[in-house]
Amino acid sequence: MKKTLFLIIFLAIAVPVGWVLFCKYEGDVPKADVRLPSPYLKQSYEINMTATDEGTGLRHVTVSLVQKNNEKILWDKPYPSPSILSLFSGKKTLSDTFAVPVETRKYGMSDGQAVIRIIVTDYAWHKWGKGNRFYEELPVVIDTVPPRLEVLTSQHNVSKGGVGLVIYKLDEKNIQTGVRVGENFFPGYSGVFNDPMMVAAFFALDHTQGPDTRIVVEARDPAGNETKRGFYHYIKDKNFRSDTLNISDSFLEVKMPDFNLGPREAQFLTEQNPLLAKFLYINETLRRQNVETVLKVPSDTRAELMWKGCFGRLSGAANRAGFADKRTYKYNGKVISHSTHSGIDLASIANASVAAANNGQVIMAENVGIFGNTVIIDHGLGLASLYAHLSQMNVAKGDRVKKDDIIGRTGLTGLAGGDHLHFSMMLHNVFVNPVEWWDAIWIKNNITSKIESVKAQIQ
Template identity: 85%
Template sequence: MKKTLFFIIFLAIIVPVGWILFCKYEGGIPNAEISLPSPYLKQSYAINMTATDDGAGLKHVTVSLVQKDNEKVLLDKSYPPSSILSLFSDKKILSDNFVIPVETRKYGMNDGQAVIRIVITDYAWRNWTKGNRFYDERPVIIDTVAPRLQVLTSQHNVSKGGVGLVIYKLDEENIQSGVRVGENFFPGYSGVFSDPMVITALFALDHTQGPDTRLVVEARDPAGNETKRGFYHYIKDKNFRPDTLRISDGFLEFKMPDFDLGPKEAQFLTESNPLLAKFLYINETLRRQNVETVLKVPADTRAELMWDGRFSRLSGSANRARFADKRTYKYNGQVISHSTHLGIDLASTANAPVGAANHGRVIMAENVGIFGNTVIIDHGLGLASLYCHLSQMNVTQGDMVKQDDIIGRTGITGLAGGDHLHFSMMLHNVFVNPVEWWDAAWIKNNITSKIESVKAQIQ
């Protein structure tokens, strides 16, 4: 009887107590998963953190920004005590998520090195009931000073659809900078001058941007501090001519079989005029897609001027269409579509040899829908030339070419109705007027003389 009573007492008291002691003295250290958006404490900076403890539960979480003896507590949260009964219930807090804002400018700290300190304790009875402790420090950099820049060029005359050049000097490295033209951004490059702090930025207005377009030089450091500087400029307005193209049944029967649109072909067969329906899709939807494709290519550029002097045009050729012509397409006397011609069509003899307009590096040589066989050459600083409708391509991506090296021959690939070269100039993601680049005086006045003048200044 006594043995039975002892056994009952053992089960009722000793085992639960032992279980409690075992659980309360657990040695599992809490953990923190922390995400810092940048090592620099930027404006609108926020730390994302998850604190967890799978044992006795969270007791206290502290997150601080520390610089030498200066500590700013960003988060200080305590959790309700975990009772013995919590071993058998779900009242203890095992996890918590935080989004912690950091507003460096308000803390009275100096620019320079600092740390994000994270301390988490749990309700275990270890360490004289202080609990298990998680401790971590993440290095960060406080930077509240915006970069400084000085515009070194004085005159900036640019036409609607044309290109300009700004040269400026920064006061620190690792700065993202360039020229903002309306909503478009043109990056600046270090490398043209011996001083790496002197930056060269070509910028462009597209065919829709006139004298009211806002131009500004921008510089942003890794901490998000930003400087903007206006600069003297004059924007010349320009009107582009209208052009009407008449689409014939003969043209549709000649060109539409060249385009295989896969599953979409079936949908045109249900139309009263399948060839016309296919043309409209090609001239509008496919054109938009192909333009987006080629405008991404000049991003593959080098931070140097690879070209020299005026750009060449197709030898012995005549203009068949101009830059930014506003095209209206008519079929049987009815307006059916519109587009803007963002290049110049040049025609000479069939299969005429096409030379590179200037020195550079081939960054595309492939068939691109309405453009047909297409070659794009990078000339540096985001400037590129484009050659379309080629009957053959003599270069491949990565080739280095010299001015007038034969890169292909004119043709009728793509949406060309007759043998010719469609030639475009691009600056980053904007088509610009090629006529400027065929003009030696324009290049000297707007590009090379500015570079030479700044070189003389900094020497």
């Protein structure tokens, strides 16, 4: 009986003590999942981190920024010591997630290499009570100096709805740079010159931006430091003509069946004039969607000038509508809608051959709503030409074309009232005036002479 009682008492003491010793002497190192938003310490920088210890729980987490002998503690958090009972109850900190702000400018450190040091310990009795220790150093770069740039071109005359070119030199690589026109941004490219620090940037004013538009060159480095530099420019104001288009019942009866709008078709049938209701939807909602679609395409551009000389124009064609024409649509003498024309309409004979306006690469060849069958050619540095309402497309996306290669035939697909070519020029996400690109003198004065002049300066 005494032996049995002794055994029971021994087990009652030995088992918990053994369990405690087994748990407290565990040797699993804590874990830290650290996510750095960038290897560069930007002005608004935040380290996201999760510390975990599934054994005895977290004891201490320290995060610091270290450069040589200079250490700045960014995060220092101790965790309460768990009691013996916590081994059974689970009342210990097994995991913690937090964000560590980094404000480099306040730490008195110089630009250059540094490390983010992370130390996490637990409450194990391992290593004479010091616990298991997670240690990691993540390399980062402190950079507080904005990039420098020098504008090399002197004359920048640009018209409302037109294009300009500025050439400048940077002092470091991997810079996001370009020209800010109002709220719009036009990227710069280093593919024009052999020196990667030399940047050429086309920029454009849309048809609404006049002489009061702010234009600056911007440069931002990977650390978020930014430089903005104004440069001399002259903006020529321009008025665009107005035009009235009368929508007839015969036009509606011929064109509206060409557009299959799916389930929305049933909604038009409830209107007093279903064809007119459908036209208004197409001319306003679908037009806006289609314009957004085609203006996204020129971002798929090559960092080189693929074109040479002035751009071609549909042979033997007459202008039927101008760039940025303000269109008013009337039905039975009543104004029903408005739009702005995004290019120039050219008409000659039906199914006339359409040639590529200049060298480039096809980046779209598909049907796009109001534009009908549409081909877009990239000419490099964000410049593209668009050919719409085609009855036939002879090219596919990815094809390289040369000036005067036949890419299709004119037609009346989309919202065209008669056989013609709708021709647009685009710079990134802006429609620009094609007339400039048909003018060899304008191209020489505003583009090629600038490039040649800068190349001569470099030599």
